[in-house]
Amino acid sequence: MTIPPESRRADARHWRGARRIAFGLTALWVLVGFVPAFFARELQFTVFGVPFGVWMAAQGAPILFVVLVWANERRLDRLDREHREQRERDGL
Amino acid sequence: MGSEATAPSDPSGRRTRLRRRYSLVLVGLAAFLGVMFALERAGAPHTLIAVIFLLAPVVLYASIGLACRTSDSAQYFVAGRNVPAVYNGMAIAADWMSVATFMGLAGLLYVNGFAGLAYVLGWTGGFCLVAFYVAPYLRKSRQFTIPDFLGERYGGRLPRLVGLIVAASCSLMYVVAQIYGVGLITSRLTGLSFELGIFVGLGGVLVCSFLGGMRAVTWTQVAQYLILVVAFLVPVVWLAYKQTGNPLPQAALGPQLQKVTERERALLDDDRERQVAAAFQAEADRYAVRLQNVEAALAEDRAAAQRELERLRRAGASPAEVRAAQRALQNLPVDAASAREAWTRARATALDRARPLGGMPPQALAYAGDPRGDAAQAEAFAHSRWDFLALVFCLMAGTAGMPHILARFYTTPTVVEARRSVTWALLFIVVLYICAPVLAVLLKFEVLNSVVGVRIDDLPRWIGDWSRVDPGLVSVVDINRDGRLQLGELRIGGDVLVLAAPEIGGMPFVISCLVAAGGLAAALSTADGLLLTIANALSHDLYFRMIDENAPVTRRVALSKVILLLFALAAAWIAIQKPAAILLLVTPVFSVAAATIFPALVMGIFWQRANRWGATAGMAVGLAVTLYYMLSRQAAPVADLWFGIQPTSAGVFGVPAAFAAIAVVSLLTRPAGGGDFVDAVRRPDEA
Numbered sequence: 009m010t011i012p013p014e015s016r017r018a019d020a021r022h023w024r025g026a027r028r029i030a031f032g033l034t035a036l037w038v039l040v041g042f043v044p045a046f047f048a049r050e051l052q053f054t055v056f057g058v059p060f061g062v063w064m065a066a067q068g069a070p071i072l073f074v075v076l077v078w079a080n081e082r083r084l085d086r087l088d089r090e091h092r093e094q095r096e097r098d099g100l
Numbered sequence: 101m102g103s104e105a106t107a108p109s110d111p112s113g114r115r116t117r118l119r120r121r122y123s124l125v126l127v128g129l130a131a132f133l134g135v136m137f138a139l140e141r142a143g144a145p146h147t148l149i150a151v152i153f154l155l156a157p158v159v160l161y162a163s164i165g166l167a168c169r170t171s172d173s174a175q176y177f178v179a180g181r182n183v184p185a186v187y188n189g190m191a192i193a194a195d196w197m198s199v200a201t202f203m204g205l206a207g208l209l210y211v212n213g214f215a216g217l218a219y220v221l222g223w224t225g226g227f228c229l230v231a232f233y234v235a236p237y238l239r240k241s242r243q244f245t246i247p248d249f250l251g252e253r254y255g256g257r258l259p260r261l262v263g264l265i266v267a268a269s270c271s272l273m274y275v276v277a278q279i280y281g282v283g284l285i286t287s288r289l290t291g292l293s294f295e296l297g298i299f300v301g302l303g304g305v306l307v308c309s310f311l312g313g314m315r316a317v318t319w320t321q322v323a324q325y326l327i328l329v330v331a332f333l334v335p336v337v338w339l340a341y342k343q344t345g346n347p348l349p350q351a352a353l354g355p356q357l358q359k360v361t362e363r364e365r366a367l368l369d370d371d372r373e374r375q376v377a378a379a380f381q382a383e384a385d386r387y388a389v390r391l392q393n394v395e396a397a398l399a400e401d402r403a404a405a406q407r408e409l410e411r412l413r414r415a416g417a418s419p420a421e422v423r424a425a426q427r428a429l430q431n432l433p434v435d436a437a438s439a440r441e442a443w444t445r446a447r448a449t450a451l452d453r454a455r456p457l458g459g460m461p462p463q464a465l466a467y468a469g470d471p472r473g474d475a476a477q478a479e480a481f482a483h484s485r486w487d488f489l490a491l492v493f494c495l496m497a498g499t500a501g502m503p504h505i506l507a508r509f510y511t512t513p514t515v516v517e518a519r520r521s522v523t524w525a526l527l528f529i530v531v532l533y534i535c536a537p538v539l540a541v542l543l544k545f546e547v548l549n550s551v552v553g554v555r556i557d558d559l560p561r562w563i564g565d566w567s568r569v570d571p572g573l574v575s576v577v578d579i580n581r582d583g584r585l586q587l588g589e590l591r592i593g594g595d596v597l598v599l600a601a602p603e604i605g606g607m608p609f610v611i612s613c614l615v616a617a618g619g620l621a622a623a624l625s626t627a628d629g630l631l632l633t634i635a636n637a638l639s640h641d642l643y644f645r646m647i648d649e650n651a652p653v654t655r656r657v658a659l660s661k662v663i664l665l666l667f668a669l670a671a672a673w674i675a676i677q678k679p680a681a682i683l684l685l686v687t688p689v690f691s692v693a694a695a696t697i698f699p700a701l702v703m704g705i706f707w708q709r710a711n712r713w714g715a716t717a718g719m720a721v722g723l724a725v726t727l728y729y730m731l732s733r734q735a736a737p738v739a740d741l742w743f744g745i746q747p748t749s750a751g752v753f754g755v756p757a758a759f760a761a762i763a764v765v766s767l768l769t770r771p772a773g774g775g776d777f778v779d780a781v782r783r784p785d786e787a
């Protein structure tokens with residue numbers, strides 16, 4: 009099976025986009041999951057009456073993880089749609 | 101979920117039917133609780149209620165299993181690949197939340213405070229890795245199992261075989277913990293023996309996975325999720341409302357945590373608590389003295405016990421007293437070696453209890469030690485912080501390498517639905533996870549305010565009830581003999597806390613049963629998923645792919661069922677032999693999965709150049725590093741630990757080692773295909 013070059017280009021662009029989304033969200037994931045925990049002793053101001061570091065680990069981070077996973081889903085859906093449109097433009 | 105599961109031609113009608121059925125499960129659950137409340141009010145015996153609570157869900161799971169029985173291979177291995185995202189999300193959530201989550205987590209947070217939050221972070225954050233790096237690509241590959249993916253990606257037998265061994269052994273270790281939990285719950289709830297309890301619970305697991313494979317397990321897990329989440333939330337909401345007048349647990353966290361912290365501060369300054377700590381310190385010192393000359397101390401003990409027995413006999417004491425003295429004599433360690441072991445352990449326990457607040461860190465304090473204190477304090481702080489972060493990392497990466505979770509992403513109709521089901525799954529999981537820390541705080545408030553300081557004779561009933569079941573779970577000693585209970589004199593095992601929560605909060609017996617039924621649902625759903633993973637890996641990957649490529653489908657399915665039965669019995673047998681704290685059984689599995697399957701999957705998808713030698717070497721090196729640290733540091737003093745990281749978190753060293761080994765070995769050996777597979781996995785669905 010030979011794959012036309014336009015198709016390869018579209019696939020490559022799609023994959024670059026997917027990788028960028030994964031790496032970008034991973035950076036946010038570190039920011040949410042590890043950074044507040046690392047500074048938990050220092051971050052003593054309170055959120056809803058709970059010290060920030062503790063609140064992030066107990067409530068904030070899990071909720072933000074849901075948001076990150078949802079963002080991943082939405083971004084990838086959009087990327088897939090763009091890829092489909094590109095292929096249509098290329099007449100594939 | 102019956103025959104229409106094979107008819108994808110009518111998706112919207114099917115979804116309506118599914119929604120109606122599971123709404124019925126919820127309504128049924130509410131009605132069932134209502135009837136049970138009425139029965140309890142009418143004075144029905146507690147054993148009757150408990151037995152009904154144990155049997156009714158098992159009957160429900162078994163009938164779903166029966167309705168979904170199948171021997172079609174696509175249905176049996178991947179539920180026909182037509183599970184909608186929401187339901188797959190619930191099934192993943194039930195698969196994911198094991199007894200360790202349901203029973204262990206809140207208890208751990210109660211006993212260890214902030215340190216326990218590593219599990220909350222790790223077991224939710226791991227799904228980000230699953231969503232970003234693994235799930236969509238797995239679904240796109242259209243394989244059946246995780247070793248299957250490795251086999252197709254890298255080619256050759258070795259990656260598939262290594263993946264198979266790791267997946268099967270991780271799942272087996274994990275399933276033992278679940279079956280142990282089943283035994284614990286059924287025996288507590290009904291008074292059956294632990295062994296019999298295990299086999300009753302096992303029956304429920306087997307009917308499901310045995311008859312209907314992945315299809316039956318999927319639809320049972322959806323029902324189990326609904327039951328377990330209701331069972332967990334009811335006591336939390338009840339306690340929140342009782343203590344603050346607001347039923348929303350998240351709103352109760354702040355005010356109650358502040359009250360707990362104030363109470364802890366008062367207890368730290370309490371003279372009687374200091375007396376208790378001093379008494380435990382003295383006990384520890386006594387053990388230390390005896391440990392200096394074990395043989396002489398043991399001989400002295402024997403002589404004293406003998407003298408006491410003879411004194412009682414001469415004085416004509418009651419037979420019960422004589423028997424007790426005889427037992428005391430028999431229970432002495434048999435030789436010096438076992439005496440040394442027992443006394444070392446007793447000394448450690450006493451030392452632990454000699455610390456303030458009964459050895460529990462203040463609930464709102466992050467990490468041990470003090471960064472601004474002396475060198476030892478600063479080091480304790482640094483170590484506890486590294487250990488926490490390492491554990492979080494292992495649990496996260498392990499999540500993305502857990503075969504029974506990953507296999508669930510093969511069951512959705514499309515890649516888009518696979519991605520969507522991760523979001524649903526994490527949402528369903530987080531609902532419970534953000535309530536566990538609240539439950540821990542509410543229970544601590546309850547204990548500090550209505551148990552500590554109470555006269556020993558007036559203690560609430562649950563303390564006596566649970567300590568009679570097993571003094572290792574709840575125990576009380578009035579060590580300073582002031583007739584009142586100090587926090588240091590009460591010891592509660594983490595594993596029992598959630599099961600006892602309804603009694604601690606003064607809720608009706610029906611709620612206790614509901615919580616036990618939820619724990620059972622958590623254990624059974626996870627055990628189902630794990631057993632199926634093992635059986636599928638062995639029958640599909642070992643037998644079909646590696647031994648007999650021409651094996652007919654019916655034989656593969658039949659073989660999977662036989663293997664399932666054998667592994668279930670093996671796991672039950674191990675669970676009967678070796679009880680230990682549930683979380684301790686589970687955590688090392690995450691380190692192993694993190695250091696083997698996770699790197700091989702991610703590199704296989706994200707780095708085209710990775711080849712079979714690299715993947716095999718990576719898994720082997722990851723496993724070797726993890727096991728080396730885990731086993732060599734098992735009983736080591738803290739000074740031998742790297743950065744103070746506990747042996748269970750060994751994966752933090754194994755994961756980078758595995759990634760590095762894959763990269764280095766792949767570059768040193770020649771490229772070996774896999775390119776088409778990688779391209780196909782990355783390309784989006786042609787919808």
